[in-house]
Amino acid sequence: MKENQKDAIFANPLDKVATFSFDDQVVQVFPDMIKRSVPGYSNMIGMTGVIASRYWQPGTRIYDLGCSLGASTLSVCHQIEDASLEIIALDNSPAMIERCQQVLDQEARMSSGERRHIQLECADICEYPIENASVVILNFTFQFLPVENRLPLLKKILSGLAPGGVLVLSEKVRFEQAEQQDTLFDLHLDFKRANGYSELEISQKRAALENFLQAESFTTHQQRFDAAGFAQSSVWFQYLNFASMLAIKAR
Numbered sequence: 001m002k003e004n005q006k007d008a009i010f011a012n013p014l015d016k017v018a019t020f021s022f023d024d025q026v027v028q029v030f031p032d033m034i035k036r037s038v039p040g041y042s043n044m045i046g047m048t049g050v051i052a053s054r055y056w057q058p059g060t061r062i063y064d065l066g067c068s069l070g071a072s073t074l075s076v077c078h079q080i081e082d083a084s085l086e087i088i089a090l091d092n093s094p095a096m097i098e099r100c101q102q103v104l105d106q107e108a109r110m111s112s113g114e115r116r117h118i119q120l121e122c123a124d125i126c127e128y129p130i131e132n133a134s135v136v137i138l139n140f141t142f143q144f145l146p147v148e149n150r151l152p153l154l155k156k157i158l159s160g161l162a163p164g165g166v167l168v169l170s171e172k173v174r175f176e177q178a179e180q181q182d183t184l185f186d187l188h189l190d191f192k193r194a195n196g197y198s199e200l201e202i203s204q205k206r207a208a209l210e211n212f213l214q215a216e217s218f219t220t221h222q223q224r225f226d227a228a229g230f231a232q233s234s235v236w237f238q239y240l241n242f243a244s245m246l247a248i249k250a251r
C-alpha cells in the first residue's frame with residue numbers, strides 16, 4: 001500500500017495553475033493536506049462520530065457524502081459499536097474510493113471487533129438515492145457542489161431522513177462583513193504558514209480553488225436549511241473561517 005506523503009503539490013512554480021481536482025496526486029497527500037489546511041479538522045471529525053451516536057436510530061443508515069479516505073466513517077465506527085450499523089460512504093473520485101477501500105481494509109485487520117457494514121460507492125452525491133437514514137454527513141464536500149445543486153441536495157437528504165434525524169455539515173465559510181472576512185481569511189493564511197506552507201504554495205492553491213470551492217455565509221446556510229424544511233439548525237463549531245453545523249428533521 002502507498003504510504004501517505006507530505007503535501008508539496010503547489011511547492012514548485014507552475015506555468016499554469018489548473019483547477020483543483022481530487023486525483024491520484026491529491027489522494028497520496030490528502031491526510032497531510034487536510035490537517036495542515038483546515039483549522040479544527042480533527043475536532044470536527046472526532047465530534048462527527050459523537051453526534052452520530054446520539055442521533056443514529058437502529059435499523060436506519062448513516063451516509064458519509066464525499067467520504068474521501070473515510071475519516072468521518074471511521075469516527076462513526078469508533079463511537080457506535082452496534083454490529084447492525086450500516087454506513088454508505090460515497091465519493092465521485094475513483095482515486096479516493098480506491099485508497100479509501102485500502103484504508104478501511106487496514107482498519108478492519110487492525111480492529112479485533114465486529115466487521116462493520118460499510119458500503120463504499122464511487123458515485124455523485126447529487127444523483128445517489130438517500131433512503132432510511134438517521135444521520136447524513138457532509139464534511140467539507142458541499143462547498144465543492146455547484147451552488148444550484150445545493151438546495152435540491154438538502155431537500156433529498158431531508159426526505160431520506162427519519163423523523164429526528166440529523167445532517168452534519170462542515171464547511172469553509174465566508175463572512176458578509178468585508179472587515180470580518182478579511183480578518184479571518186488572513187488568519188487562515190497565517191494558520192497555513194504556521195503549518196509550513198510557503199507563500200508560493202498558498203497562492204497557487206488559492207488559484208486552483210478559485211471558482212471551484214464556493215464558500216457561503218452562515219446566513220445563507222441557515223436560510224437554506226429553513227428552505228429545505230429542517231426544523232432546527234445550529235453552528236456547533238467554528239475555528240476561523242471553517243465551521244460545522246447541524247440541522248435536525250422534526251420528530
Ligand SMILES: Nc1ncnc2c1ncn2[C@@H]1O[C@H](C[S@+](CC[C@H]([NH3+])C(=O)[O-])CC(=O)[O-])[C@@H](O)[C@H]1O
Pocket residue numbers: 022034045065066067068069070071072090091092093096123124125126138139140141144145
Ligand atoms: N458531487 C460529488 N459527489 C461525490 N463526491 C464528491 C462530489 N464533489 C466532491 N466530492 C468529493 O468530496 C471530497 C471533498 S474532501 C472531503 C473530506 C472528508 N469528508 C473528510 O472529512 O475527510 C474535502 C476537501 O478536500 O476539502 C473529495 O474526496 C471529492 O472527491
Ligand SMILES: O=C(O)C(=O)Cc1ccccc1
Pocket residue numbers: 033034037038172205209213
Ligand atoms: O486549503 C484551503 O485553502 C482550503 O480551503 C481547504 C482545502 C483542503 C483540502 C482540499 C481543498 C481545500
